[in-house]
Amino acid sequence: MTRVADDSKGGLGETVRVVIHALLIAVVIRTFLFQPFNIPSGSMKDTLLVGDYLFVSKFSYGYSRYSLPFSPDLFQGRVFGSVPTRGDVVVFRLPKEPDVDYIKRVIGLPGDKIQVIGGQVHINGVPVARQRVDDFVETEEGRETRTRRFRETLPNGVSYTTLDLYENGFYDNTPVYDVPPGHVFVMGDNRDNSTDSRVLSQVGPIPLDHLIGRAQILFFSLEEGERAWAFWRWPWSIRWSRFGSLVR
Template identity: 85%
Template structure:
């Protein structure tokens, strides 16, 4: 009995160390990152990618300010972070602007420091719900550093398809969701705005599980039909 207790305690300590310093599981609760990430995706976030802040620790204790062994994210990274106004909730978006950048959206096209980001139309994103097919315009966006990914365009002249110029403060990042008309991100100054480096939790790395929207992950008897098998073990880009 004593040996079993020791094994359990050791296992819990190892799991705590891994979750705190190496990898944290995270699930996707909304469609703001479609089609890169879907509702029902489960992924691992690397905690060490950008160093450590109080948000790296369980319950976010205020033991220190800033980041330890910090490194700046690259443009295009998919990042989990905490909002300054809602520090208990995890958000996930893509890094579009770095400190000192000027970001603007004109006609749905992102401009970085006055230069339009390359954007080309690709095949529509298709979803089937209750037997009905829904098609959404999809574009391939390529950032100045060569990072390429797809974005969705739900509406012509959406609310944030034309914005003022946002200047990214030092020590902050400008985040945007890939589902551009269905993402509350740094374009919404009153709710999100630029994100302090201290608020980063980690970088999205690997999809380890994915289940159809509306299904329950614990309903293992439905897995043969409910798991999105083609998404398992995909690298997040």
């Protein structure tokens, strides 16, 4: 007797296998290659804006427990670890709250001495080049706001813009910070609106083990206050010009 295959059961089984394989691939990519993050605050303006979505490369500095989903305490240190380049924009876990993700720019490397004097960063006693450029302009509810903007260039040539909201802001003049071995010193580009390594009571220097990865590329961006699920507003709420922008 010839048996007839049940195409419906075969089709269902194949669909389940495809879904499982896709999920496994997604888990591997998210764990070892790239993880998506979104920007909820303005501490990195104007490099990163509220509503930006970006991919972070998890292989850039090797892997630690924080590279894995749920951060299981399986091992200490980093596997294939390396120190970030000065100027990298990095995602890390806050030492005092290891379940919280932060994103900032690496300013100081292990052994450096960092100080801010009159709003200008000094690395090992040498002021970082800082040039006034055009204002950063935002429009909210029809009202235009202008913020002073500077181009900062680190000793290794990495250049980016920073915002200066206030003259003589609280952290425009600081003591000298010694960056311990195995740590980096991070700062937000929006200097007067960033809780970063200058705030020793909340952040301080970041252990290399707490790094998740390097911010690489924007893949989506919405105007501040918009919701990603409100797809019917996308034609007007998406910042189309930011798609595919590299994070520098």
